[in-house]
Amino acid sequence: MQRRTFLKVALLTGLGATTMNTLPIFANTSKKVKISVQLYSVRDAANKDLAGTLKAIAKMGYDGVEFAGYYGHSAEDIRKMLDDNGLVCSGTHTGIGALRGDNFERTVEFHKILGTKNMIVPGGIDRELHTVEGNKAIAEEFNQIAKKAAALDMRVGYHAHGGDAKVIEGIPAWQRFASATCKDVVLQMDVGNYMNGGGDPYKMIEMFPGRALTVHVKDSGGILGEGRVEWDRVWNLCETSGNTEWYVVEEESRPKELTLIEKAIKNLRAMGK
16 A cells, blocks of 8 residues: 555544744754654554554664554554553654644644644645645645644644655755745654655755754665665754754565564664664
């Protein structure tokens, strides 16, 4: 099942049915960035046994998990599973439709039960992003959603893809979107994805200080820590100007297994994370 289809089904199951960017400078050197794992990495295992999968993830040493669907469970049941295993929900990947209209309040309530502020849109807006006018319009929609979310102590954001590095009239689509959205819109860089699309993830994190609150630490050309990404550069940016709270591991190629995410966190620990 393709990821967007998977997300659409999961959201229906789980939920039941232009201000220019400002550039505040933040520092996050006083606290250790926590580590979570995007459950899409182990989606088959989680679908078969979510409680058991969460237990195994906790034993690996992860601090939390990021959801991309809820495997038929209620928010209350999921929260209990998280609490039972000492895990935190670092955020979710939530389709844009769940943040529009009457769905918004239901989505916020679901997230409050899960115990997370971070509602990150994982895709589905490529057509808008990849034209000048479309990019401007979708950025303004995110600004409006972010304003509503902030009033409820919640956040909305967008997750980077390789295609977002596409240059539109001289400017990468991601940069256009980031520049046209307010500081309350989380910019969830996926380091490996963006690099694989020909983009410069380091530059994008640096250009928009304080907005990389959650970052997907995926490598390019190998498992985390064994590919082309210069991780020392990433850590320095995230832990100084990025204001990063969560590093989110995503290893998507073996959804039935837990071996890759276990290797990933071992590599992170070896890097001092």
